[in-house]
Amino acid sequence: MRLPENLGGKSVLSADGNTVYSVSDSGVLVLPVGELARAPRVQAAQEDVVVKGNFCDRRVAVQELTILDPGGNNTDFTISSSNPSVVVTPSAGMTPATVKVRVDPAAFQNQKGTVAATLSLASKAAVNVPRPVRVLINFHDPDQRGTTINVPGKLVDLLADPVRDRFYILRQDRNEVLVFDGSSYRQIAALRTGNTPTQMAVTFDRRYLLVGNDNSQIANVFDLETLEPDEPIRFPAGHYPRSLASSGKATLAACRVAGAKHTIDRVDWVLRTATELPTLGVYENNISPNTILTASPNGSSILAAQADGNLLLYNANVDDFTVSRKDSTALKGAYAASSYDLYVVGNNVLNSSLVTVRKLETATGESSGFAFVDMGGLRSTSPNASSPGVIQRVDLTSGDAIRATRMVEAPLVGENGAAFSRTLAPLYSRKAIINLTTSGFTVLPWDYDAAVAPPKIERVVNAADQSGAVALGGLVTIFGRNLSPVNVATREMPLPTALGESCLTVNGVPVPVLFVSPTQINAQLPFQTDGNVTMILRTPGGVSDNFNLTILPGAPAIFRSGPVGVFEEAPTVYRQMNGEVVTPSNPIHRNDFITIYLTGLGRTNPAIEAGIPAPSEPLASVVQTPDVTLGGVPLRVDFAGLAPGQVGVYQINAWVPRTVPLGMSIPLKVTQSGQATSFDVRVVE
Structure with a gap:
């Protein structure tokens, strides 16, 4: 306000x-x-605007955003973008109003992760300070894995339920735990926490969810069977429990204290209170305010990692802290504890003496998340917020990364005051792996790194008669192997440049696609790439080898209409008099008007962009009119151009003079740019 x-x-x-x-x-x-x-107020109807695309999809993306006054008033507003490639129109108005958010993908073609822009709202009359809107822009490559689910707000922790198929996300700006189903990935509950929640933990008996708060002197407790709040744990005056962990013997909390030192407190479950530990074994109870706790799944230990480089280990059998070590001046990043006396903090794998026994690679970016799975590990890293994240399996005997895989966006990393991050959660069902990422969370299948064969282009032909000559703007069929992981056809207009996670380029120009399958792709060639060109296909399996071909200015090819009577592939030539396909039983007559449907006639005037249906007003006529002959006699061409409402389909309207020869097999020939196509038709008086 x-x-x-x-x-x-x-x-x-x-x-x-x-x-x-x-x-x-x-x-x-x-x-x-x-x-x-x-009172007059202004707010956006949604917190995030999500724009998802693909490396090959460079069309301007348009999303709508509603600006309203919750009280129903007509209140003035202005809206502005932090990124010049994200344009909002109109930029001012009165509530309620719908504005259009336009994103130019060309400005983000080198960004393979999610870029966040900010839309700022302001109002002279409103009494509130409107929350900004995030615009999340992602144009990833097909080989990047994962499906992003948008969750607005500041997300600070992720935890999978150890015995139930669900997971929990801590939304700090709303003081909430968001509960998600592990099968549908839908939010099923929102649990109210204290002020500024920082970390979650599940009790060793798997019954309760605990939430620590940076600005409340309680830890919230939720019953995991009912998802209802239970009696909270109350801490001593001035103690703010930022991190909690539960072993088989004790529940501990690392507290920020409004006093001379910060401490680890112990929870009394009977009284639902916490008390400051007098010492941490033989060590003084004086910790960094930026301390994170995590318990081993078998309840044997609790690791305390501190941003100043100190490490502590609580042993449940002894019921006290038994190890303390400091080998660095600072620690940050992922943290985890295993049931096999191994621990991870940042890029370090530690043994039960907290000695670093393995160093994890740093080439893929900053440490974000780690989870022990059986005798190995899963790890996520992030070069920066707008780059692809990387997930990899880790061989704990060597520390080596196995099959590092790019994700569609980056996982979150620590920040000032919260150096440690937990952003990776394998689900109990072992069907999926959840990552806390820029847009919310990203879902990866358990076998995300299963080998997928790269695509291979073997042959490119025109889609009309399957001959090898192809032309600008023409429809083509690509044959090969592993061209797509799925069979998908589209009726979307304009045609998409990515379909079924497959995207095709010619000299780097995206190619509109109609159909994809493992062995075949139907597409329309761009109008601006003629000559000797290189075609490349990208799929989740990787990138194909370069396929070199020649695209001609014109290469006419007449479509086949499929079975017509006894004819398996009748050419798509129609008599205008009756609107039926020309066959021996429906022959061409002298003085007939015929329409020929074909592809490969090249550029038009006005110019039409590939993937866009042809207009009916004005008609898009070809720049170079083809020659049409019947039995060697020229036909008068009344129109040659793109068929209205069609993509990549041309039509020729021609008149048949009385001088054409008669017969059962008279060649009808279309010639353009030195290329010709012909077939025999029956001609009668």
């Missing part, structure tokens, strides 16, 4: 709950809080 001056002290709410009296800079500020619901 916008205030006319700063508050300087105590505030009091009136008995009827309608007015707040606050000490302010100049005296007392009176706030009519009971009237706020009717």
Whole structure:
């Protein structure tokens, strides 16, 4: 809320709950809080605008965003973008209003992760400070794995339920635990926490979810059977439990303390209170405020990792801290504890003495998440927020990364005041792996790194008669192996340049696609890439070898209409008089008007972009009119151009003179740019 001056002290709410009296800079500020619901306010209907594309999809993306006043008022607003390639129109208005958010993918073609832009709202009349809107832009390559699910807000922790098929995400800006189903990935509950929640933990008996808070002197407790709040754990005055962990013997909390030192406290479950430990074994109970705790799954130990480089280990059998070590001046990144006396902090694999026994690679970026799985590990890293994240399996005997795989976006990493991050959670069902990422979370299948063969292009032909000559703007068929992991056809218009996670380019120009399958792709060649060119296909299996071909200015090829009577492939030539396909039983007559449907006639005027249906007004006529002959006699061409409403399909309207020869097999020939196509038809008087 916008205030006319700063508050300087105590505030009091009136008995009827309608007015707040606050000490302010100049005296007392009176706030009519009971009237706020009717006061002018401005907000966006959604917190995030998500724009997803593909390396091959460079069309301008348009999304709509509604700006409203929750009280139903007509309130002024302005909206501006932090990124010049994200344009909002109109940029001002009165609520309610719908604005269009346009994103130019060309500006993000070198960004393979998710780029976040900000839309800022302002209003002269509104009493609130409107929350900004994130625009999340992702144009990833086909080989990047994972499906992103948008979850707005500041997300700070991820935890999989150890015995139930669900997972939990901590949303700090709303003081909530978001509960998600592990099969549908849908949110099923939102649990209210204390102020500024920082970390979650599940008790060793798997019954309760614990939440630590940076600005509340309690730890929240939720019953995992009912997803209802239970009695919280109360901490000593000035103790703020930022991190918790539960072993088979004790539940501990690392607390930020409003005092001379920060401490680890122990929870009394009977009283639901916590008390400061007098010592940490033989060590002083004095920790960094930026300390994270994590327990081994078998309940034998709790690791305490501190941002200043100190490490501590609690042993449940001894019921005390038994190891302390400091080998570096700072620690950050992922953290995890195993049931086999191994621990991970950042890029270090530690043994039960907290000695580094393996160093994990750093080439793929900053440490983000780690999870022990059986006798190995899963690890995620992030070069930066707008790059692809990397997930890899880890061989704990050597520390080597196995099959590092790019994700569609980057996992989250630590920040100032919260150096450690837990962003990777294998689900209990072992069907999926969840990653906390830029847009919310990314779902990867358990076998995300299963080998997928790279695509191989073997042959390119025109889609009309399967001959080898292809032309600008023509429809083509690509044959090969592993061209797509799925069979997908589209009716979307304009045609997409990525379909079934397969995308095709010619000299780097995206190719509109109609159909993909493992062995065949139907597509339309661009209008601007003629001559000797290189075709490349990208799929989740990788990138194909270069396929070199020649695209001609014109290469006419007449479509076949499929079975017509006894004819298996009748050419698509129609008599305008009856609208039927020309066959021996429906022959061409002298003085007939015929229409020929074909592809490969090249550029048009006006120019039409590939993938766009041809207009009916004005008609898109070919730049170079083809010659049409019947039995060697020229036909008058009344129109040659793109068929209205079609993509890559041309039509020729021609008149048949009385001088054409008669017969059962008279060649009908179309010639353009030195290329010709012909077939025999029956001609009668």
